[in-house]
Amino acid sequence: MTRFAILLGGDLTVTARLRGQIRGARVIAADSGMMHAAGLGVVPELWVGDFDSAGSELTMQYRDVPRDTFPAEKDVTDGAIAVAEAIRRGASEIVLLGGLGGQTDHTAGLLGQSLQIAREGVACLLSSGTEEAWPLIPGRMTVELPPGTRFSIIPFADLVGLDLTGVKWPLSGRSVPVGSTLTLSNLALGAVTVSLREGYGIAMAYPAMNLDD
Template identity: 80%
Template sequence: MTRFAILLGGDLTVTARLRAQIRGARVIAADSGMMHAATLGLMPELWVGDFDSAGSELTMQYRDVPRESFPAEKDATDGAIAVAEAIRRGATEIVLLGGLGGQTDHTAGLLGQSIEIARKGLACLLSSGIEEAWPVIPGSMEVALPPETRLSIIPFSDLEGLDLAGVKWPLLKRSVPLGSTLTLSNVALGPVRIAVSSGHGVAIAYPPLEFHV
């Protein structure tokens, strides 16, 4: 498995859990996402973007990192360009860091992008350090969550045949229409299994504060 961590420009809280999730990952920075490299103790193998928000200090500090520049007026975000490059370099798993909790349009777009990544057959995790998200597509997956983690599943389309196990309020073969709040604010008892027969959405988790150290 080849794991890539993509550094994005949003807020990031560095926790022991997050460090474990990116251990051994290859790294690509998207524009100002490079600001997280030093805190994480990582050296990206590539820096992509239009560099309109990277800052001259970062440019000097990481002047030896290979760069690919793109015009500011383009048809993809810097993060999407970084993901495409990770896939081109053989990624089988992508961790998107710093993309949650910021501007709603960018966050929603990134969640949608994670679904497309999953449809390509790649594992995908989004994390801000205190908030985590996974794409939900037809099939099943197990998510390692600490007990008492708040967990929600947000349908991006009608979900059919949803199974949810390892939670306080389990579900079996449930239909969850787009816009339903049935799957908000469940509680993990430990590892959680999520399965769905059709449709797509995202699972969002908030590990307890004691895991944010």
């Protein structure tokens, strides 16, 4: 499995859990996402973007990192460019760091992009360090979570045949229409397994914070 971590420009809290999730990953920075490299203790193999928000200090600090520069006026985000490059380089798993919270339009767009990544057969995780999200498509996935973690599923289309185990309120073969709050604010007992027959959405969790010194 080839894991890539994509550094995005949103807020990021570095935790022991987050470090474990990107251990051994190859790294690509998208524009100002490079600001997270030092805190994570990584040096990206590539830096992409229009560099309108990277800052001269970062530019000097990481001047030896190869760059792909794009015009500021383009029809794709720097993060999407980084994801496409990771897939081109053989990614079988992508961890998007710094994309949750902040500007709602960018967050919603990134959640939609994660669904497209999953449909291409590439596993995907989004994390801010305190909040995590996974694209949910037909099939089965298991997520390791600390007991007591708040866990939610948000339908982006009507869900059919949803099974949910490893939580305080399990489900079996349920249909969950768009707009339903049935699957919000469950509690993980440990590893959570989700199976889905039809539909798509986003699974979200808020693991207990374990901040590094």
